[in-house]
Amino acid sequence: MARILVVDDEVGIRELLSEILYDEGHTVTLAENAAQAREARQRGRPDLVLLDIWMPDTDGVSLLKEWASQGLLDMPVVMMSGHATVDTAVEATRIGAVDFLEKPITMQKLLKTVASALERTVTPVVANAGTRAQAGAIAGRTLTDVGALAGGSIPVAAAAAEPPEAENKLGSISLDLPLREARDEFERIYFDYHLRRENHSMTRVSERTGLERTHLYRKLKQLGIDSSRRRNQS
Incomplete structure (x- = not known):
């Protein structure tokens, strides 16, 4: 994020x-x-x-x-x-x-x-x-x-340095994943933690994470987290 x-x-x-x-x-x-x-x-x-x-x-x-x-x-x-x-x-x-x-x-x-x-x-x-x-x-x-005016982007070369193999993980998340996949994995862990911490209360999870309930439901759905059981307990 x-x-x-x-x-x-x-x-x-x-x-x-x-x-x-x-x-x-x-x-x-x-x-x-x-x-x-x-x-x-x-x-x-x-x-x-x-x-x-x-x-x-x-x-x-x-x-x-x-x-x-x-x-x-x-x-x-x-x-x-x-x-x-x-x-x-x-x-x-x-x-x-x-x-x-x-x-x-x-x-x-x-x-x-x-x-x-x-x-x-x-x-x-x-x-x-x-x-x-x-x-x-x-x-x-x-x-x-x-490509600037044809829906493309201006290519700007950037040297990419390979990180040491010993540092290619953050907890259970592989840092070799594409950015979006790694971010999604982090968010799954993040929301799972808060759901368990708040006993699956969507209201408290919303307050804790700073997301409005509508956006929270949408985020959980996007991440493949089933929110139906949590909604009934809110």
Whole structure:
């Protein structure tokens, strides 16, 4: 589960992304403009930012530059837009964005992009000539290769280091599993623990985990945990 900041001036987009991400177990903070995004970033570092490019006060690329210049770009940022050009996508990548989502955003594409971005380790960057080589490599590809405006993503190479074999487990969970499978396994253990601790009272489990009952039932169903017996005892 991750802390995700969603920045978009369209209330419908914010609510849609929030609902999908919340159902996945993430903690979601919403901002409708750059000013609110700045305040949220100052309160704490999110694990991921979904940042709209076109906003009325300050556009997303300018905010990305601002964070980079202040050394605050130490988390993965995925840009979002329905009207961006390949030049805009390249510029955002040069500054430090790790990916790009084209609107309208499908649930499958959102979850795939979020999972990929959360696996990235981001070192604080400053928008300068040091990132031009990466941008130049992307600019030399075709629009299809970049994929930014065709529902694809901007590929950014990242070296993957293999963890020591002795450290490939967290309890009974194999860390060699794909992120989503490992997270699902953790959540099954997590909810099973709280269900047993609260004697299967959905009301108390809801209060303990911070999930509304509707979202809790949906999460248990998603994880394959039968909630019928628990519902009768609530």
